[in-house]
Amino acid sequence: MxxxxxxxxxxxxxxxxxxxxxxxxxxxxxxxxxxxxxxxxxxxxxxxxxxxxxxxxxxxxxxxxxxxxxxxxxxxxxxxxxxxxxxxxxxxxxxxxxxxxxxxxxxxxxxxxxxxxxxxxxxxxxxxxxxxxxxxxxxxxxxxxxxxxxxxxxxxxxxxxxxxxRNPLGPAMFEAPAASVASAPAPLGWVEGATGRVTIGHDAGDGFAFDCEGPRHDVLLTPHALADRLVTNGEWIDFIADGGYADPAHWLADGWAWVNNERIAAPLYWRQGDGGDWEQFTLSGWQPIDPAAPVTHISLYESDAYASWAGARLPTEAEWESVASSSEPLSGNLLDSAGPVAPQPAPGGDLPRLKQMFGDCWEWTGSAYRPYPGFRPCDGAVGEYNGKFMSGQFVLRGGSCATPRGHVRASYRNFFYPHQRWQFTGLRLAKDL
Missing domain, CATH: 1.20.120 (Four Helix Bundle (Hemerythrin (Met), subunit A))
Structure with a gap:
């Protein structure tokens, strides 16, 4: 390694x-x-x-x-x-x-x-x-x-x-990680976010950042709360069992068309065995799904539908960053060496506190990937790095189990199209107060 x-x-x-x-x-x-x-x-x-x-x-x-x-x-x-x-x-x-x-x-x-x-x-x-x-x-x-x-x-x-x-042999790239101790995750808790004017974005004098992370600027937040952990596989199975993929009431119009056109009925890499138990394809081959681990390989459309089903919504990137700024980016389940690579269950604890802010899986937000006020691309060819992609995509935050440690930070803005889900993409709920 x-x-x-x-x-x-x-x-x-x-x-x-x-x-x-x-x-x-x-x-x-x-x-x-x-x-x-x-x-x-x-x-x-x-x-x-x-x-x-x-x-x-x-x-x-x-x-x-x-x-x-x-x-x-x-x-x-x-x-x-x-x-x-x-x-x-x-x-x-x-x-x-x-x-x-x-x-x-x-x-x-x-x-x-x-x-x-x-x-x-x-x-x-x-x-x-x-x-x-x-x-x-x-x-x-x-x-x-x-x-x-x-x-x-x-x-x-x-x-x-x-x-x-895509290989019927189900090859593994790495040995399977040690199985987590089987336990039910703590009930979902809520942590109230800041209200009023907050400042987000990268400070030009505070180390490296990609151009799309700045300039630093003020945004106005209304009363809200974020879930204290990511949505789990077990909770997603409940969504499937309740007909979540078959109820148009929870889906954006484009998402509903995508679900039907592509015949989507579960996250990417999921399948049910002969006994009805769910399995997931991983970098260690086919593995039983851990109900306590965060659900991943889901699209923005699926994330938004689940949030609607759960009576919540997706966080905005400003809401996410305003609380993530007080978390340590190096503390999460991130990539340290060559395998194994897999999301892990949230740590325990009685009081609601924000967990899994960095690592495990990228968190979809409801924010479009657009430039911040005053954004200017760099001169020359490297100016094509990010700005030219600010159309039709949504922002994800927090990094994943495949993101190298030291690479991600609170202001980091990842972005993908709403149907894409081959990355380690997951979901944290938000709600208005």
């Missing part, structure tokens, strides 16, 4: 020098390689759907980012390892020119996985040699590249989960 990933911080400091950047770089790059270690060349090449990418492509794209935006642009005399690779492994950066079609990434049987790993080694050696220069002249860009790779670590895992789920 890889070592615990480093927490990456781009705040200017006398202690942030080449050695610190080099250590963070090695930590992140080593974890990616460890995550991919169980995969064969065939495993790493296949693409199971348009939303997913092959593991080999993730390994290559993160390397392309460092070679393109750091070595090519900031190290005089650097020559590309292979001048064909930018076309193959650019993702969506229009400023970097034409690229291979996203939906056809799984057709790239060549270069082989070994060739991609050799390219990674080459770029890693060049980055190590150039780090004294890069730490001084492009430290913020190095940090962006590391957080970018951490995003692809999570995508690598969730894309492999989808790929393996």
């Amino acid at each position: 890889a070592t615990k990933p480093a927490s990456i911080d781009a705040r200017p400091s006398p202690r942030t020098g080449p050695a610190q950047f080099a250590a963070a770089y090695r930590s992140v790059r080593d974890l990616t390689r460890a995550l991919a270690a169980p995969l064969s060349d065939a495993d790493a090449t296949a693409q199971s759907m348009a939303d997913a990418s092959p593991a080999k492509w993730h390994l290559a794209h993160a390397t392309w980012f460092f070679e393109t935006f750091l070595l090519r642009d900031h190290v005089p005399g650097y020559r590309l390892y292979d001048d064909r690779y930018p076309y193959l492994f650019n993702s969506y950066y229009e400023a970097e020119g034409e690229r291979h079609e996203r939906t056809a990434r799984g057709l790239l049987t060549r270069p082989a996985l070994a060739d991609i790993l050799a390219w990674r080694d080459h770029v890693d050696a060049a980055m190590a040699d150039a780090m004294p220069r890069l730490a001084e002249t492009a430290g913020d860009l190095v940090t962006l590249g590391l957080h970018h790779e951490q995003q692809h670590q999570e995508l690598l895992l969730t894309d492999m989960l989808h790929l393996f789920s």
Whole structure:
């Protein structure tokens, strides 16, 4: 297993020098390689759907980012390892020119996985040699590249989960985690949130954040409360048993059309065995569902329907961030090493307190992914990182069991389309007071 990933911080400091950047770089790059270690060349090449990418492509794209935006642009005399690779492994950066079609990434049987790993080694050696220069002249860009790779670590895992789920053999990527002690979760409790004017968003002087997390700004909150934990598998089974997927009264119009068109009757990766017990496909293969663990791999449509069925609603991202700001991002069930990876039941306790704010599964909010007041994308190609996607998507908060520790924070804004659910996406309820 890889070592615990480093927490990456781009705040200017006398202690942030080449050695610190080099250590963070090695930590992140080593974890990616460890995550991919169980995969064969065939495993790493296949693409199971348009939303997913092959593991080999993730390994290559993160390397392309460092070679393109750091070595090519900031190290005089650097020559590309292979001048064909930018076309193959650019993702969506229009400023970097034409690229291979996203939906056809799984057709790239060549270069082989070994060739991609050799390219990674080459770029890693060049980055190590150039780090004294890069730490001084492009430290913020190095940090962006590391957080970018951490995003692809999570995508690598969730894309492999989808790929393996399509295999009738039900292959496992990691050994199964130790089973949690069987116990019923505490009854759902409620924690009252702040009311009135609150300030959310990233403070420009407080470490790294993606551009979409700022500017910091005021919002007005009305009286509300958030559930003290995530919705569980057992509670979702009750929703299914009560006909939740068959009652249009709880569904948004687009969601109801999606449920019927796609014949959705349970979260992604769920199935019922011959005895009627529910099972779930995981990175450790097919496993019995733990009723106390948080439900995951659900869409915004499903989350909104469940909230309606439960007499509640989805939280707004401002409500979520206003309470999450007092929680410790490093405290949750997050990714530390190469497996196992699975959501865990909420910790016990008698008094209602906010649990699982970070880790386990991304929490859908009812907030559209749109720019904050005063948002401006960065100059150059990296300005295409987030802002161009602020249409038709919804915000998720908090990270998941596949999010590397040190990557997420209270202001972090993840975003997906409302029908998507191959990520570790879950639900925390909210209600008006």
